[in-house]
Amino acid sequence: MPHYSSPSVQDELYIAGSSWLKLEDDSGLQLDEAVFEACSAALRNAGIKRHQVALSITSSLDLYDARSISNALTAPAAAGYLNDELRVEGDGAAAFLVAAAGLASGQADIAIVVASSAPEVGYTSEAAVRGLQEHVSSYTFDAHTSRPVGLTANTVLGLHAANRLDVGRVSWAKMVESTAADINRGAASGRAQRAATTIDAVASAPVAMAPLNELMLPASSAGIGAIVIAAGVAGRRCPDPLARVTGWGSAVSPSPGRTSWLTNPAGAAGKAARDAYRRSGRRAEEIGYAEMTDLTPAMTDELAEALQIRHLAASERNRTGGVRSNHPGIANGLLRIIEGAELARERTAGHNALVHAADNLMGLTSSTSSVLILESL
Amino acid sequence: MKDHAVISGVGFTSATSPRRQPLSKDELCRQAADLALEHAGVKRSDIDTVIIGDIAGFEASSVSALTIAPFLGLPEYTNIIPISTGGTSGGHLANQAAALVRAGYAERVLCIAPNTFDGPVDLQAVINTNSPMIMEQPLGMGAVHMGAFFPGAYQQRYGVTDDQLMAVGAKNRRHADHNPFAHITSSLADEHAQRMVSTPLRLGMVCPVSSGAIALVVTAESLAVEESPNPLVRITGASSISDGYLGGKRRDFSKFEVVEHLARKVYREAGIIDARRDLDVLELFVPYAPMEYLLQEAFLICGWGEAPGLLEEGATSHGGDIPTNLSGGPLCANPGVAGQMAPIAHVALQLMGQSPTQQAEGAKRGLAHSTGGTFFQFHTATIMERVSA
Amino acid sequence: MTATDTTTEAALVHDVHWKIDYRVKLGRAWSRFMRGLQKQELWGTRCESCQRSYVPAQDYCEACYEKITNWVQLEPTGTLRAATIVYQGFEGGPEAPYVVGAVEIDGTHSLLMHFIGGVDLSDSDAARAVLRDGLRVRAVWSDERTAAITDIKHFAVEQA
Numbered sequence: 060m061p062h063y064s065s066p067s068v069q070d071e072l073y074i075a076g077s078s079w080l081k082l083e084d085d086s087g088l089q090l091d092e093a094v095f096e097a098c099s100a101a102l103r104n105a106g107i108k109r110h111q112v113a114l115s116i117t118s119s120l121d122l123y124d125a126r127s128i129s130n131a132l133t134a135p136a137a138a139g140y141l142n143d144e145l146r147v148e149g150d151g152a153a154a155f156l157v158a159a160a161g162l163a164s165g166q167a168d169i170a171i172v173v174a175s176s177a178p179e180v181g182y183t184s185e186a187a188v189r190g191l192q193e194h195v196s197s198y199t200f201d202a203h204t205s206r207p208v209g210l211t212a213n214t215v216l217g218l219h220a221a222n223r224l225d226v227g228r229v230s231w232a233k234m235v236e237s238t239a240a241d242i243n244r245g246a247a248s249g250r251a252q253r254a255a256t257t258i259d260a261v262a263s264a265p266v267a268m269a270p271l272n273e274l275m276l277p278a279s280s281a282g283i284g285a286i287v288i289a290a291g292v293a294g295r296r297c298p299d300p301l302a303r304v305t306g307w308g309s310a311v312s313p314s315p316g317r318t319s320w321l322t323n324p325a326g327a328a329g330k331a332a333r334d335a336y337r338r339s340g341r342r343a344e345e346i347g348y349a350e351m352t353d354l355t356p357a358m359t360d361e362l363a364e365a366l367q368i369r370h371l372a373a374s375e376r377n378r379t380g381g382v383r384s385n386h387p388g389i390a391n392g393l394l395r396i397i398e399g400a401e402l403a404r405e406r407t408a409g410h411n412a413l414v415h416a417a418d419n420l421m422g423l424t425s426s427t428s429s430v431l432i433l434e435s436l
Numbered sequence: 437m438k439d440h441a442v443i444s445g446v447g448f449t450s451a452t453s454p455r456r457q458p459l460s461k462d463e464l465c466r467q468a469a470d471l472a473l474e475h476a477g478v479k480r481s482d483i484d485t486v487i488i489g490d491i492a493g494f495e496a497s498s499v500s501a502l503t504i505a506p507f508l509g510l511p512e513y514t515n516i517i518p519i520s521t522g523g524t525s526g527g528h529l530a531n532q533a534a535a536l537v538r539a540g541y542a543e544r545v546l547c548i549a550p551n552t553f554d555g556p557v558d559l560q561a562v563i564n565t566n567s568p569m570i571m572e573q574p575l576g577m578g579a580v581h582m583g584a585f586f587p588g589a590y591q592q593r594y595g596v597t598d599d600q601l602m603a604v605g606a607k608n609r610r611h612a613d614h615n616p617f618a619h620i621t622s623s624l625a626d627e628h629a630q631r632m633v634s635t636p637l638r639l640g641m642v643c644p645v646s647s648g649a650i651a652l653v654v655t656a657e658s659l660a661v662e663e664s665p666n667p668l669v670r671i672t673g674a675s676s677i678s679d680g681y682l683g684g685k686r687r688d689f690s691k692f693e694v695v696e697h698l699a700r701k702v703y704r705e706a707g708i709i710d711a712r713r714d715l716d717v718l719e720l721f722v723p724y725a726p727m728e729y730l731l732q733e734a735f736l737i738c739g740w741g742e743a744p745g746l747l748e749e750g751a752t753s754h755g756g757d758i759p760t761n762l763s764g765g766p767l768c769a770n771p772g773v774a775g776q777m778a779p780i781a782h783v784a785l786q787l788m789g790q791s792p793t794q795q796a797e798g799a800k801r802g803l804a805h806s807t808g809g810t811f812f813q814f815h816t817a818t819i820m821e822r823v824s825a
Numbered sequence: 826m827t828a829t830d831t832t833t834e835a836a837l838v839h840d841v842h843w844k845i846d847y848r849v850k851l852g853r854a855w856s857r858f859m860r861g862l863q864k865q866e867l868w869g870t871r872c873e874s875c876q877r878s879y880v881p882a883q884d885y886c887e888a889c890y891e892k893i894t895n896w897v898q899l900e901p902t903g904t905l906r907a908a909t910i911v912y913q914g915f916e917g918g919p920e921a922p923y924v925v926g927a928v929e930i931d932g933t934h935s936l937l938m939h940f941i942g943g944v945d946l947s948d949s950d951a952a953r954a955v956l957r958d959g960l961r962v963r964a965v966w967s968d969e970r971t972a973a974i975t976d977i978k979h980f981a982v983e984q985a
């Protein structure tokens with residue numbers, strides 16, 4: 060296993076600017092135009108011009124974008140013209156770490172990461188977006204063993220929730236209550252995909268993947284996020300950076316063929332968190348806020364345990380409702396980082412926040428968990 | 437631990453046509469991984485990150501890295517980074533591995549370049565979906581037609597003949613006669629080679645469709661010193677570039693202008709001043725023969741329009757001062773993402789003095805390239821240097 | 826590192842199909858560009874900040890990264906810069922042989938890719954001799970126009 064040294068001065072990475080573009084039905088933008096909107100807003104937010112950016116990393120999926128090599132269309136719009144560019148076919152937080160590595164390796168001083176969840180199905184409603192996500196998820200599972208038997212990301216979430224109810228590790232009433240609370244916390248924020256609700260409405264929502272009902276599943280949405288990351292002095296000279304990245308870790312959960320995805324689905328998140336704590340030199344008790352990707356309310360407690368954030372009050376977790384308020388597909392990881400970084404900008408210097416992201420390409424299986432620790436400046 | 441990145445192991449499966457390939461993609465990738473790990477002198481459990489390339493739409497699964505990775509037998513929680521940039525996916529694998537190692541984010545990275553072309557029933561139709569959907573696809577532009585634009589303009593600008601274009605194919609197939617992993621060699625029939633596909637490209641200037649996988653192990657140098665039985669090949673330059681999207685953004689089709697940008701950038705990083713003098717071996721991604729000339733010129737090996745002269749004087753053949761595509765390149769085996777990473781694998785083995793093809797004696801520094809996207813929008817370059825005595 | 830050779834009894838093959846229906850948005854710039862073609866008008870944009878021009882139109886400048894609002898109507902004439910005669914087409918594509926060219930539209934920095942029509946392709950050498958850098962061409966409009974790039978039927982050699 061890798062042995063880490065303590066962070067060196069050269070590894071000082073700043074989230075210099077960010078932006079989130081929520082896509083609505085009538086946005087009227089072509090994919091590259093939307094990417095340009097998000098990236099130029101992030102650069103303005105960072106106080107940085109395109110010519111200062113030397114690395115452009117994209118998180119997107121051709122099958123959402125309806126185009127082969129869709130990053131060919133979007134790279135020039137993401138400050139990638141005549142630049143180093145790369146597309147990670149995965150969650151935005153994984154793309155963020157690839158960009159961070161690019162800076163830490165000395166390849167560039169300033170990088171932009173863009174994550175795009177702009178499904179080309181004509182509509183941005185939760186049902187329309189979820190329909191495509193599940194369709195593509197089916198194609199992500201193995202063509203010979205898993206796809207023919209109906210596996211999708213959300214069926215895996217249903218399998219897990221059923222097991223946790225059966226063994227008594229979660230209760231239905233608690234799942235209903237926390238779903239309503241998540242949705243209502245988010246409804247007050249500007250990025251919500253779901254309107255405010257009631258416990259009764261959650262309890263009686265249509266069942267999707269038994270035992271999970273529609274509102275317990277992630278709130279599928281369309282959106283594009285962009286973050287500008289800067290290394291060392293390039294970050295410190297930015298007018299108002301949001302946060303410093305002091306630690307990170309990532310790990311991938313077991314594949315569908317192993318039993319451990321069900322027995323210990325938060326194992327990868329736990330490993331990623333341990334690595335992030337070790338790199339940052341922070342202890343779990345020093346974390347004051349967490350933004351996490353608990354894909355269903357049946358995952359919440361075991362994920363919080365793995366991330367070592369059980370000490371946090373409900374108000375200090377997912378203040379905008381997390382994925383039950385807004386889950387923009389593979390752009391989710393970047394949205395979680397943006398939410399965490401915006402909080403970090405509000406808090407006083409030295410405050411520590413933890414961000415956890417996990418993709419839902421194959422539910423809890425083969426899912427990349429990324430953990431960041433952000434320090435307020 | 438931040439460290440230089442070295443290529444410590446290379447694994448090739450044999451190349452054949454997709455029709456004759458008895459193994460599944462998962463099996464081929466595992467075989468390539470096993471060969472690379474053995475070559476590097478490390479175990480599966482030593483790997484902390486695996487980077488896997490794909491081209492969506494050519495695969496039976498979306499994000500195929502996620503279905504391939506479980507077959508590699510790596511430890512639970514091993515990081516998987518799926519990279520998908522079309523024709524440069526393969527070149528990005530090693531470059532990204534180097535970035536992770538240099539950053540201290542990883543210590544031993546396994547790069548998997550799968551065979552990409554085994555699945556599609558009508559491959560050319562799938563490749564054609566890569567051209568810009570709304571603007572250029574309706575105009576009958578597929579991959580090979582995009583490949584034809586550049587040489588046509590090049591011929592007119594510099595007075596290059598059809599025979600001079602064909603000479604690249606013939607040279608590379610002669611090289612491939614010595615490459616056990618090549619799929620097409622100089623036995624290619626001449627009447628077949630002369631068939632016109634899209635002016636000025638004839639069949640003998642166009643890559644085949646192959647099957648086979650390649651894996652690399654990229655390791656932190658201080659670890660490789662201890663564990664690798666091979667001479668150390670350090671990645672000293674790793675870069676990529678994007679041009680604009682539509683073909684019309686290329687401006688001057690007689691040059692690979694965007695590669696000139698990339699060359700200046702990657703040479704600066706690797707400390708290369710005079711490319712022809714400082715580089716000993718080139719493996720360039722040349723799916724269409726004439727591209728070799730345009731790439732050599734854009735990589736500043738010689739002046740504009742001078743590359744055909746280099747071939748004629750033997751400089752780019754085995755024994756010349758700047759041997760190019762000693763493997764035969766993609767004209768002799770093009771298994772998709774594996775074909776894109778093959779240039780890096782071949783240069784690494786040349787610098788180790790272990791080439792399975794004709795060895796460039798004493799080669800110390802080399803350049804590998806990959807390209808893809810519509811009208812070759814994307815390119816990668818990797819400079820490698822032997823750092824062992 | 827060694828080559829491997831594996832022979833097995835015939836491996837199984839499964840048919841795998843993907844089918845997804847999409848509705849793809851053309852956005853601000855290409856919608857306006859395509860609607861122009863439908864009216865037999867060729868429109869481009871020019872960046873106010875760096876003077877680079879884009880045909881097909883683009884409403885942001887990838888080079889200097891500014892938004893572009895300056896639309897310019899262009900004469901549908903230009904100079905051929907590169908061309909290829911396609912003798913082997915592809916499934917679902919046009920019937921070969923056909924010519925695809927890169928046309929520098931007058932007064933712009935852009936090359937527009939399109940069909941070049943009206944050239945006798947029966948002798949490829951003779952056709953190549955015509956289809957050279959510098960050839961003047963003009964758009965020929967399709968009779969049926971649907972706000973698509975093929976609303977221009979092709980570019981034809983301009984008669985002197």
Ligand SMILES: [Zn+2]
Nearest residue numbers: 872875886889
């Ligand atoms: Zn401009």
